[in-house]
Amino acid sequence: MPKTLIFAVDDHHADEIVQMVRQVFGESDDFCRKITHAAKRPAELIKAFRNSPELRIAVTVDMIATGTDIPPLECVFFLRDVKSWAYFEQMKGRGSRTVDPAEFQAVTPDAEVKERFVIVDAVGVTDSPRVDARPLNRVSERKIPxxxxxxxxxxxxxxxxxxxxxxxxxxxxxxxxxxxxxxxxxxxxxxxxxxxxxxxxxxxxxxxxxxxxxxxxxxxxxxxxxxxxxxxxxxxxxxxxxxxxxxxxDIVIDEVSVDELKEARGITADELAMRRVTSWQQYLKDHQDEIAALNLAFSERRDPKEVYRRLKDLARKIERPPFQWTPARLYDAYVQLGKAAKHPRGAAGVIDLIGLLRFELGLDQEVRPYRALVEERYAAWRARQEQAGTVFTEDQMWWLDRIVDVIATEATIEPEHLKSVAFVERGGVDGFLREFGADRGAEILEELGRELSA
Incomplete structure (x- = not known):
């Protein structure tokens, strides 16, 4: 039996064909297999169809219709119609691959060379009308944007x-x-x-x-x-x-409108910063419901993961037209107006929106990088630990300082963070638990996340 590929209408049809082939030839499951997306391990089945002498007939729907080479294939059998010329040509092409005689004989032992392949058209595919391939963009942009x-x-x-x-x-x-x-x-x-x-x-x-x-x-x-x-x-x-x-x-090229000069003068850095800060303040007024949720989260020290998620959503919204703001641009505007010190890391990130929001909400008297707020709270936490008689070793301090770094950039600390590169050099989660113990370690992570965040 030559290697044969049968095209079925759908997955259920493919099951029926497989069952019928096995009955007609009186062969085992290895003789004929269904190779569709619904089959188990389809990639392994394709490999077996290409290389195994036992698997002679494969039944598929679309999975082997294009882009899959089965060089020993000698028969392409259609039990389904095809309306697209291009698709029909690709399906026929599965049988057109050439193969070295030795490789061919290893898969089909009683054959000599592959001189041709046979198409069996059982449903009149070659007689039915087909359509030429059509582009997706069928309506011009001018006609319907x-x-x-x-x-x-x-x-x-x-x-x-x-x-x-x-x-x-x-x-x-x-x-x-x-x-x-x-x-x-x-x-x-x-x-x-x-x-x-x-x-x-x-x-x-x-x-x-x-x-x-x-x-x-x-x-x-x-x-x-x-x-x-x-x-x-x-x-x-x-x-x-x-x-x-x-x-x-989009890049829009306007070849029709005539430019009109309305003002000709330089804009100072202070003016630009003032415009940006004023627009930002107006945005906060226009979106009071959204900002109120963050205000409540700051005031009640709610789940820092939720706060960080809301901050990322806010950052995505303000970076869109017409604003096109980033946390760094907004922070730099406050720096230019003397309302904030330069960012210690050179550029503000999403987490630093907390400092801008806390200032505009009246929770802070100045705009501060989020790291400054976290480090201030960390120092207060350390002081309380010392008053309670807790002494940390030098190795434990290394872990605590790295945890503070994570909170200062991601608003929270989770066990998953201990698997990152910053912690792996000292054993990751296992190293942390060795230093603090399981119970005390979990307690410290929970306590720092609660005490230092937003």
Whole structure:
């Protein structure tokens, strides 16, 4: 039996074919196997199909349709229709790989050389009409910009061409995003942007649509398209964030408008700093509900992990247009106006938004780096320990000082932090427990996290 690849309609169909092949040939499970995404260890099965003399027939749906080389393959068997010319050519191409005679004979012992491969068309694939490959971007940007596409998405009122165009536009945007932006989108959407794009692409794929028609006609095709749109349609925050990211990455060249000179003079560093601080103060007034939550967290010394998460969300929001602020730019503006000392590390980070917020909320009289606040509280904690008669060894002080460094940059300390490079040189978690003991060690981590944070 030559190595044969059978294309099935779906996973259930593949199971039926495997069972039928085994009955017809009276062979064991090793003779014919299903190789789909639903199969166990599909990568190992592909390797066995390529190299094993025992596995003669593989049944797949799409997994081996493209990009997988099985040089000894001599028969490509179609038990499903294919609507795309390009996809059909790729599927046929699985049998066109050449193979060295010795390698060929190792897999198929009674063969000599691979001179050709055979196509078995059991369902009339070669007689059915197929479509040429179409680009995703089927509607021009001028005719329907992304903002309008997003609006139509919200109402689930899109044509097939518009769904394809949305997929193409989002795919282009995805290539421009930073890892941090992709992480933010995944957090808002509950899934990666690539997964959403993949669903849109599949919903307009001719072969996927043909399978849907066999299940439930044109109504099923439409339903699958709507299902692919729902992650965006039902999430206003996601749509808004995608649009703001698109604007941030766009380069707009205006060849029509005429510039008008309104003012011609230099802007001093003090003026620029004052504008930035004033705008920041206005932002805090306009977002009182959001800032009130942080104010309460500071006042009641709530979970530092939650505080840090809120700070990261705030940092992401203010870095978007029209503000485009970073913690470092805001902090430097306060330094320029004499309301803060220069940052000891040269540039402020997300955690230093705490100092800016505490100052504007009236909790502190000056803007201080978060590290200064943590070190001040650490000194007070050490003083209380000494008054209580607790004496730390030099090695224990090393651990305590490193823990303070972590809290000063991440607002909290967790056992997971002890596995980082800064602690590994002294044994990580095990080294910490050797110095302090299990009970006292857990107590110290919890106490420092509570006493030193926001």
């Amino acid at each position: 992304l903002e309008r596409l997003m609006a139509k998405t919200a109402g689930l009122a899109m044509t097939e061409d518009e769904v394809a165009t949305l997929a193409g536009r989002l795919a282009r945007l995805d290539r421009q995003l930073t890892p941090e932006e992709r992480e933010e989108i995944e957090e808002i959407a509950g899934r990666p942007l690539k997964e959403i794009i993949g669903g849109l692409v599949r919903s307009v794929d001719p072969d996927q649509q043909e399978r849907a028609r066999r299940i439930g006609g044109e109504k099923q095709v439409r339903q699958e398209m709507l299902d692919a749109l729902k992650p965006i349609a039902s999430n206003r925050e996601l749509r808004d964030r995608l649009m703001s990211m698109r604007r941030a990455h």
